[in-house]
Amino acid sequence: MENEGRGLHMKVLESLGPAIAAGAYPAGTVLRTDELEERFEVSRTVVREAVRVLESMQLVESRRRVGVTVRPAERWNVFDPYVIRWRLAGADRPRQLRSLTELRSAIEPAAAALAARFATPAQCAALTEHALGMVSTSRGRQLAAYLVHDIAFHRQILTASGNEMFARLGDVVAEVLSGRTHHHVMFPDPDPPAVTLHVRVAEAIREGDAVAAERLTREITVGAMAELEVLAPESGQPAGRG
Amino acid sequence: MENEGRGLHMKVLESLGPAIAAGAYPAGTVLRTDELEERFEVSRTVVREAVRVLESMQLVESRRRVGVTVRPAERWNVFDPYVIRWRLAGADRPRQLRSLTELRSAIEPAAAALAARFATPAQCAALTEHALGMVSTSRGRQLAAYLVHDIAFHRQILTASGNEMFARLGDVVAEVLSGRTHHHVMFPDPDPPAVTLHVRVAEAIREGDAVAAERLTREITVGAMAELEVLAPESGQPAGRG
DNA sequence: CCAAACCTATAGGTAGTACTTAATCAAGCC
DNA sequence: GGCTTGATTAAGTACTACCTATAGGTTTGG
Numbered sequence: 023m024e025n026e027g028r029g030l031h032m033k034v035l036e037s038l039g040p041a042i043a044a045g046a047y048p049a050g051t052v053l054r055t056d057e058l059e060e061r062f063e064v065s066r067t068v069v070r071e072a073v074r075v076l077e078s079m080q081l082v083e084s085r086r087r088v089g090v091t092v093r094p095a096e097r098w099n100v101f102d103p104y105v106i107r108w109r110l111a112g113a114d115r116p117r118q119l120r121s122l123t124e125l126r127s128a129i130e131p132a133a134a135a136l137a138a139r140f141a142t143p144a145q146c147a148a149l150t151e152h153a154l155g156m157v158s159t160s161r162g163r164q165l166a167a168y169l170v171h172d173i174a175f176h177r178q179i180l181t182a183s184g185n186e187m188f189a190r191l192g193d194v195v196a197e198v199l200s201g202r203t204h205h206h207v208m209f210p211d212p213d214p215p216a217v218t219l220h221v222r223v224a225e226a227i228r229e230g231d232a233v234a235a236e237r238l239t240r241e242i243t244v245g246a247m248a249e250l251e252v253l254a255p256e257s258g259q260p261a262g263r264g
Numbered sequence: 265m266e267n268e269g270r271g272l273h274m275k276v277l278e279s280l281g282p283a284i285a286a287g288a289y290p291a292g293t294v295l296r297t298d299e300l301e302e303r304f305e306v307s308r309t310v311v312r313e314a315v316r317v318l319e320s321m322q323l324v325e326s327r328r329r330v331g332v333t334v335r336p337a338e339r340w341n342v343f344d345p346y347v348i349r350w351r352l353a354g355a356d357r358p359r360q361l362r363s364l365t366e367l368r369s370a371i372e373p374a375a376a377a378l379a380a381r382f383a384t385p386a387q388c389a390a391l392t393e394h395a396l397g398m399v400s401t402s403r404g405r406q407l408a409a410y411l412v413h414d415i416a417f418h419r420q421i422l423t424a425s426g427n428e429m430f431a432r433l434g435d436v437v438a439e440v441l442s443g444r445t446h447h448h449v450m451f452p453d454p455d456p457p458a459v460t461l462h463v464r465v466a467e468a469i470r471e472g473d474a475v476a477a478e479r480l481t482r483e484i485t486v487g488a489m490a491e492l493e494v495l496a497p498e499s500g501q502p503a504g505r506g
Numbered sequence: 507c508c509a510a511a512c513c514t515a516t517a518g519g520t521a522g523t524a525c526t527t528a529a530t531c532a533a534g535c536c
Numbered sequence: 537g538g539c540t541t542g543a544t545t546a547a548g549t550a551c552t553a554c555c556t557a558t559a560g561g562t563t564t565g566g
Binding site: 272273308327329 | 518519520528529530
Binding site: 031067070071074075077078079095096098099100101102103104120121122124125127128129131132133136183185186187188189190 | 273309312313316317319320321337338340341342343344345346362363364366367369370371373374375378425427428429430431432
C-alpha cells in the first residue's frame with residue numbers, strides 16, 4: 023500500500039479510522055466537529071472531508087444537532103480496503119484474519135474454476151511461472167522471494183477468473199499472505215506438499231480442468247484455514263454450539 | 265436502501281457516481297472542481313466533499329494542477345455498496361449481475377457450512393420459519409411475499425455464519441434477488457424443487473450438518489447461475505477459450 | 507400527563523482569500 | 537542536439553468568517 027499522507031484530511035483519516043476500527047470509540051460515541059478541529063489542529067473543511075469519507079465507509083454517521091456518531095460494527099463497510107487494513111492493524115486482528123481466510127476459502131476455489139475456463143494463454147504462462155518460482159524458492163530460507171511468487175500466483179488466479187470483484191480481492195489476499203509470513207518470521211521453508219499443490223493448480227487451469235482446479239485450490243485454502251486454527255484456535259466465533 | 269438526498273454533497277454524489285460507474289466518463293477524463301461547482305450549482309466545499317467520497321471509492325483521483333481524474337474500472341472499489349448499486353443501475357448491469365451471482369455461488373455455500381456449526385437455536389428457528397414461509401407463498405402468485413422470505417432466508421444464513429464479511433453481503437444478495445423478481449415480473453410461481461432445497465438447507469443447518477448444508481446451498485446457487493445463463497448467455501466474460 | 511411551541515446546539519452550506527504543488531515550457535548548459 | 541534548470545501558472549488545498557437549517561430538548565399550556 024503506497025498512499026500515505028496525501029492531503030491533510032488523510033492525516034485525520036489515518037488517525038481516526040484505525041481508532042474507530044479498533045473499537046476505541048464504542049458505538050454511539052459522538053465526536054463533535056469542532057472538537058476534532060481542535061484535536062487535529064485543522065480547519066473545519068478538513069475535518070468535514072475526513073468525516074465524509076468515514077461516513078461513506080459507514081464507520082460514522084453525521085447528524086445535525088447531534089454530532090458525528092460512531093456506528094456499530096455491524097454497519098461498517100468491512101470490504102473497504104481501508105477498513106480491512108485498519109482492523110488488521112488493530113485489536114481484532116485475529117477475528118479479521120479469520121474472516122479473511124474464510125473469505126479466501128470461499129472465493130479462491132471458485133476463482134480457480136472460472137480461471138480454468140477463461141484464462142488466456144498469457145495468464146496461464148504467468149501462473150505456471152509463479153508456481154515454478156515458488157518451487158525454486160521453497161528451499162534455502164528464501165521466504166521473501168517465495169512470498170512474492172505466492173502473492174503473484176494467487177492474484178493471477180483471481181484476475182484470470184474474469185470476475186472483477188474476485189480480482190479486487192487480490193490486495194486482501196496479498197495482505198493476508200504477507201502478514202502470515204511476517205508473523206512467524208523465523209520459520210523454516212514452506213511445506214513441499216503445499217508448493218506442489220500450486221503447481222498442480224496451474225496445470226489444471228492450463229488444461230482447462232475447472233473441477234480439478236477448484237478441488238486443488240480448495241486443498242490450499244483448507245491448509246490456510248488449518249494453519250490459522252493453530253494460531254488462533256476457535257476464537258473470534260460467536261458462542262454457538264461446538 | 266433508504267438513504268437518499270441527505271446533504272447537498274449527496275446530490276452531487278448520486279449524480280456523478282452513477283455516471284462514472286456507467287462509463288459515461290472514460291478512464292482518464294478530467295473533471296475540474298470549478299466546472300463541477302458550476303454544473304451542480306453548489307459551493308466548492310460541497311464538490312470537494314463529494315470528490316473525497318468518490319476518491320475513497322477509487323472512482324476518481326484528485327491531483328493538483330491536473331484535476332479530478334476518472335480512474336480505470338479495474339481500480340474501483342467494486343465491493344462498495346454504492347458502486348454496486350450504481351453499476352447495477354447502469355450500462356453494465358448484466359456484467360455486474362453475473363459477478364454478483366458468481367460471488368453468491370462462492371460465498372453462500374461456505375456461509376451455510378459455517379452456519380451449520382455456529383448458528384444459534386434462535387437463528388435456526390428464524391431460518392426454518394422463512395423456509396416454511398417460502399413454501400406457503402410459493403403458490404398462487406404471491407411473489408412479493410415469497411421474495412421477502414427468500415431474502416430473509418439468505419440473509420439469515422449469511423449472518424449466522426458468524427463471519428461479518430459474509431453478513432455484509434446480505435444487502436447485495438437482497439438486491440440481486442429482488443432484481444431478479446422484478447425483472448421477469450409476470451412470472452409463474454417459483455420452482456417447487458428450488459423451494460424444497462431451502463427447506464432442506466434449513467434442516468441441515470439445524471442439525472449441524474455442515475457438509476449437507478454446503479452441498480444443498482450450492483445446488484441453490486448453481487440454479488441461480490443457470491437462471492442467469494438464460495438471461496445473459498455467456499456475455500460479460502473476457503475473450504478466453506470456450 | 508401529553509402535546510405543541512420554542513430554544514439553541516450543532517452540522518450544513520457559501521464566499522473570499524491565500525498557499526502549495528506540479529505540469530509545462532523555455533532558456534541555458536553540457 | 538539533447539538534457540537540465542528554472543520560471544510560469546493552473547489547479548487543488550487549506551483557512552476563516554459568516555450565515556442557514558434542522559432536530560433534540562425544554563418549557564409551557566391545555
